[in-house]
Amino acid sequence: MGTTLDVLVIEDEADIRDAVVGFLSQMGYSAAGVGSVEAAEAWFERHDAMVLVLDLGLPGESGLDWLQRRSDLRDKGIIIETAAGSESERITGRVAGADGYFVKPVNLVELSISVKNLLDRLQPGDQWQLDSLAWVLRSPAGKNVKLTASELALLECLAIRPGSIVERATIIRRLGADPDTYDIRRMEVMLRRLRVKIAEQLGVEAPISTVRATGYAFTAPLEWFGDQVV
Structure with missing residues (x-):
């Protein structure tokens, strides 16, 4: 296993993906982005990440199906960002293991706060x-x-x-x-x-x-x- 990053952004729209990765990087987090579940699977063969920012409407396997299939992902912080924002869709995402749920367009400051809170929870200190x-x-x-x-x-x-x-x-x-x-x-x-x-x-x-x-x-x-x- 190679480098462990703070955040992996899984988003097929390149402009949104680049904006999220760029903003989180400016805020001091180590972040990378991929465009599909399949690309994420390949990325995880060589790297790891503490928090996932995951779009649900991805080409190929959907983000929701991936969460439901990969129960091991629940050890990570999971933030969903998607165009699907109905009550039933939000509940389904939460049941699948999401810690946060953002409907596009996403406020990047608010997203970064959620990332910080999850990293604080997932990274034990020495005190x-x-x-x-x-x-x-x-x-x-x-x-x-x-x-x-x-x-x-x-x-x-x-x-x-x-x-x-x-x-x-x-x-x-x-x-x-x-x-x-x-x-x-x-x-x-x-x-x-x-x-x-x-x-x-x-x-x-x-x-x-x-x-x-x-x-x-x-x-x-x-x-x-x-x-x-x-």
Whole structure:
């Protein structure tokens, strides 16, 4: 497989195809265009694309038939742009897997916004997210793990300065306990269970490091939102 582009435009009218590809390229996206389903099939033998902008009324196999035949295309973002805009046609397109539906003439700015939204959804970042309102930790792949009150309190302490060591005493106080009397083995058990839960439910290793006899650190980019009171 060769280059993966942001967008492949499948449109038989050359002036429309060139306009869409040109505008998306000006907006900073990598884009290419072909004129039929058959050309798209050949293009995909050597390349890939995250989002498809697909005309339904194509020569040869129609865009709709192609979507219905190729269920694997639903892993991509699919935007239909077509002259067919009746309610039943829009519903049929949505059922076939379309994420967006534009009736010609298409507003290119609006189309580019839909492309951006789909790419944001399809391209996972490298940042974890801690949601104090929902009590969840979200992996870069978008998967959530539900947290207990103690786990949330621990991660909130680490979220203040990701990558920096947080002393045990700070975490213990956040848990509502006294550092002088707290049994540190309780925290070690909690951390071990949290690491196992993250591995099992998110499929990745928890980016939480232990600094012997000192404290802990969250060693990956972390966005924290919600009730940020520590």
